[in-house]
Amino acid sequence: MSQFSLLAKRRFAPFFWTQALGAFNDNAFRNAMVMLVAFQMALPDAQVSLYTNLAPALFILPYFLFSATAGQLAEKFEKTRIIRFVKLFEIAAMSIAAIGFFTHHVALLLVVLFLMGMHSTVFGPIKYSILPQALERSELVGGNALVETGTQLAMLIGMIVGNSLMLIAGYGTLAASLTTIGIACIGYLASRAIPPAPATAPDLRFNWNPFSETWRVLKITHDDRAVFNAVLGISWFWFFGTVMIAQLPTYTRHVLGGDGSVNTLVLTLFSLGTGIGSLLCERLSNRRVEIGLVPMGAFGLTVFSADLFFAHPAVTPGAALDWMSFIAIPGAWRVMLDLTMIGAFAGFYVVPLFAFVQSRAPRERLSRIIAGNNIVNALLICAASGFGIGLTALGLDVPTIFLITGIVNVAVAVYIFTLVPEFMMRFITWVLVNSLYRVRVDGLKNVPDEGAALVVCNHVSFMDPLILMASVRRPMRFVMYYRIYNLPILRFVFRTAKAIPIAGSKEDPALMERAFELVDEALAKGEVVCIFPEGGITRDGSIQPFRPGVDRILARRPVPVVPLALRGMWGSIFSRRDSALHRARLPRRFWSRIELVGGSIVPASEANAAALESRVAALRGDAA
Structure with a gap:
């Protein structure tokens, strides 16, 4: 039975569409806000830079503050009920965003960005802990692959739609507002069809102190060394992806000589590659949790990110090619292949790790372990931003940053596989x-x-x-x-x-x-x-x-x-x-x-x- 058959089953399909629509709205709103602030409000460059740098921090901050609480909620209460409250919260946030769009109130839009970070923080532990309750063990890899693919494509489409809507002359704010509110409403309706997912730890004593609970959640995540190192592997995936994606706009302009359409092409290739790699995991793993694919994914990430250093398309300095002109120049297809394969090997890398955590972690602790994973992810995402900024401050160009990131990836992979030899053992066996x-x-x-x-x-x-x-x-x-x-x-x-x-x-x-x-x-x-x-x-x-x-x-x-x-x-x-x-x-x-x-x-x-x-x-x- 193909993994795609899950999309016809009530125990999976409503949840899949609920999470995909949420990922779409996150990115549609964020990109619409950036387009409004950066291109339509005639703000000074310094102010635009302040807002665009503040935005990622505001979105990621709730992961530090509320992940531990979200993990407790996902274990103590029935998950479907929480999902519906989260989707109602999204509708309210998008309604506030509409006011911000129409009034050009940047501070209000930044508040909404923080609220959407809270939305993702609360939904995160449920997103991955509900799958083992809804799916059989043999379906975990396929289910995770579909969720990862759906998320990547929804994020990509959301970015494109968010940008495009704000470019509609005279009606951009209206179009963006109606679209994000409409998608939030559809997401809520989809959540109504998700079957009940009973609490896995209904007797859990709730701790309202986010700081002490964060420490406790991290300790729980650390208790099983194999699970914790899988969490480190997932977090490294986010570090690697953050560094790579953050450099793509500059890479597009200065190395590929492309305009905004080429940047969209680059993001599309990366997202499609991740989706293809994720979907192939089920076939390559024979429907089992095959962590032997993880070393192969790590190896591919290094090979193709390093190859981007050596790939030099024949671009005239100062060119601003559209995507059709870009793909016609010599060397373009090598760059496109590298970007697609980086995405594909990212799928090989991260999908088995999520399935491994879901299958190995105790069911009554899984939501809190996912919350701990999200906290570590947030730390690594912030570190990735600092890493990219630091290398740029040293005067390194983007291809060199790609090369260094690929080399560091080898060191991190060797470290993780040394701590948990099971990864390499499974790889050799596979x-x-x-x-x-x-x-x-x-x-x-x-x-x-x-x-x-x-x-x-x-x-x-x-x-x-x-x-x-x-x-x-x-x-x-x-x-x-x-x-x-x-x-x-x-x-x-x-x-x-x-x-x-x-x-x-x-x-x-x-x-x-x-x-x-x-x-x-x-x-x-x-x-x-x-x-x-x-x-x-x-x-x-x-x-x-x-x-x-x-x-x-x-x-x-x-x-x-x-x-x-x-x-x-x-x-x-x-x-x-x-x-x-x-x-x-x-x-x-x-x-x-x-x-x-x-x-x-x-x-x-x-x-x-x-x-x-x-x-x-x-x-x-x-x-x-």
């Missing part, structure tokens, strides 16, 4: 599996989302654990032969995934006993453990008898068992078919079509080695 195989999966929903379970599977190749790791949505602890565990490169993957090495009783009885202890500890903690009960890789393609180790595990810790079977692996790269026939393994079956299928859950009372062997053999069928 690359290896998708380079070597074409995997079709079926029945993997039988692996429970919560609670302890034992997974059993046939063993055909050295790559089996990686294939399961890349295909099953829930993290698993693998029990594997210690010699495979110690293979070069893969050892990093297995160690990071907390695999459990095991040896035969005659090889290393102490290691074997230690493995059984670790398996029991993992199941006691509610984790999923995967074993290959044959005790080794098949040498003839058939399933070998399951050994009694599975009975020993279940006797000590009776947990449900999920049988899985690999099909089509025999004869693929890294299986032993070619070795048995004394032929080279490489590459008769490179990029093989294989399948991973799951059977129904077997209660511990009905599970034993013989019964599980029979079930796995039936799942595999004749597709060795």
